Amino acid sequence: MSQQQHADQFAPPVPALGGGARRALVGLSRDELTETLATMGEPAFRARQLWQWIYGRGETRFDSMTDLAKSLRAKLSEGFVVGRPEVARDMRSIDGTAKWLVRFPDGQEVESVHIPEADRGTLCVSSQVGCTLTCKFCHTGTQRLVRNLGAAEIVGQLMLARDALGDWPSAREDRAVTNVVMMGMGEPLYNYDNVAKALRIFLDNDGISLSRRKITLSTAGVVPMIKRCGEELGVNLAVSLHAVTDELRDVIVPLNKKYPIAELMAACRDYPGVNNARRITFEYVMLKDVNDSPADAKALVQLIANVPAKVNLIPFNAWPGAPFECSSPASIDRFAQVVMDAGYPSPIRTPRGRDILAACGQLKSESVRLKRAERGALAAQDPAPVA
Ligand code: SAH
Numbered sequence: 001m002s003q004q005q006h007a008d009q010f011a012p013p014v015p016a017l018g019g020g021a022r023r024a025l026v027g028l029s030r031d032e033l034t035e036t037l038a039t040m041g042e043p044a045f046r047a048r049q050l051w052q053w054i055y056g057r058g059e060t061r062f063d064s065m066t067d068l069a070k071s072l073r074a075k076l077s078e079g080f081v082v083g084r085p086e087v088a089r090d091m092r093s094i095d096g097t098a099k100w101l102v103r104f105p106d107g108q109e110v111e112s113v114h115i116p117e118a119d120r121g122t123l124c125v126s127s128q129v130g131c132t133l134t135c136k137f138c139h140t141g142t143q144r145l146v147r148n149l150g151a152a153e154i155v156g157q158l159m160l161a162r163d164a165l166g167d168w169p170s171a172r173e174d175r176a177v178t179n180v181v182m183m184g185m186g187e188p189l190y191n192y193d194n195v196a197k198a199l200r201i202f203l204d205n206d207g208i209s210l211s212r213r214k215i216t217l218s219t220a221g222v223v224p225m226i227k228r229c230g231e232e233l234g235v236n237l238a239v240s241l242h243a244v245t246d247e248l249r250d251v252i253v254p255l256n257k258k259y260p261i262a263e264l265m266a267a268c269r270d271y272p273g274v275n276n277a278r279r280i281t282f283e284y285v286m287l288k289d290v291n292d293s294p295a296d297a298k299a300l301v302q303l304i305a306n307v308p309a310k311v312n313l314i315p316f317n318a319w320p321g322a323p324f325e326c327s328s329p330a331s332i333d334r335f336a337q338v339v340m341d342a343g344y345p346s347p348i349r350t351p352r353g354r355d356i357l358a359a360c361g362q363l364k365s366e367s368v369r370l371k372r373a374e375r376g377a378l379a380a381q382d383p384a385p386v387a
Contacts, residue, residue, distance in 0.1 A: 006190060010128070012150035013106050022081040025054060026159060027152025029197055030204060040075060048206060054082055055207025058159065058168035085156040090164060097353030100164065102126075102157055108146055110185050112157040114165065114177065115352050121165075122179040125157050127195050128186025133220050135240070136252045137285055139319045140185045148191040154198035157184075158208070170209050180210060182217040183238070189222035189229065199233050212236070218283065223259040223267045230272035237271055238281040238312070239264065243291050244299040252290070261303065268307050279308045285316050286327035286335065293331075297338035304344065311339050311346040317354075 025033065034047040049067055053059040060083070062068070062076040088109055089101040098114040110126035129146040131138070158177065162168060165176040180202060182188040188195045195217070202210045217229060218238040230237065241264075243249035249256035256264075268280050282304060286292050300311065313336055316326040327335075332348055339346035 010148045056170045084160050091356040093353040093356045120178045121176045123177045124184050126184030127188040127191050151194045151197035179214045189219045189225040220255045221264040226267040241282045276308045279310045282311050285314045288325040288327045292327040297335045301342040313348045
């Protein structure tokens, strides 16, 4: 399937975050907002003021936008809405990690996770409902793709998280969300247009104002889209490598059959703007007796020899029925040592939010299970319909 066919087949509903007949403003590009106001006879600087209220201050009520004329506020209230997706569940871990199950008007759900650290707060954002890639260790991979998220739904995850964390205005010093990683559910490069539109909203200096260096897009390796992502968005790139041979990667990351390791590494080497100060992150999930030997580590070092890289070792987060186990701490350390000795930073990711099922796709799956159980309970109560 071509990128375009894929985008058409899995397109989000329009409007995504509507308020009945009123048009949603969150998710419009800066140009679209300016054009919308122009059709109402308003100059471009009004669009800038409105943008600052929406993305700089997190304001959702037109009535509170005090530097806009009362007549304009009234017109905006009639025709538009500054909406948020619904929070289906809000879970907080004892380690400070927060996770939201986010529900859209058509009932579809995704997850977003906030991970606070001493020097930053990272929001992990989803790009699709489900995923087509069927990576064998990933729980989202067991859920079929339902659809792409629209830009409004991607941006909506951040707006909702910042509401929940009291993280407005954008200009405050100790922001709760300083970094965004497109590492939630879905493959962002299979929903490029919507992801790009959302990231441009995150980057805009009059609003959310995140720098390119604070945004990371993680891909399983959609090679033809990698260059474009670097040229057009210039965000950091993370690549889910997970295996050092095509033989193994074909199995655990089936996208590898389409874009094998050599092509992927070439795209990484050529990623626009990459250098030793701006490295590509290679994500490597540690699977016991599958990809975690010292020989694997040596092969990994050889693979990335020509790429400014760092390696992020991720202890496998097991889920019920998973066909793998996590490597032992000793073998993870041994692996990290080989990579480090070759001169690459190789931090081991600390699992966060285990008590709230913060691993990819787990909460969503639990929600689907609950719904099935609820449906089952209802079916048991209801008499069979009379034909
Ligand atoms: N499709 C994109 C982004 C979503 S996955 C990609 O593949 O990069 C985000 C990261 O979480 C990937 O590196 C993925 O391999 C990793 N991941 C998924 N399930 C995991 C699990 N159960 N344990 C540890 N890491 C996992």
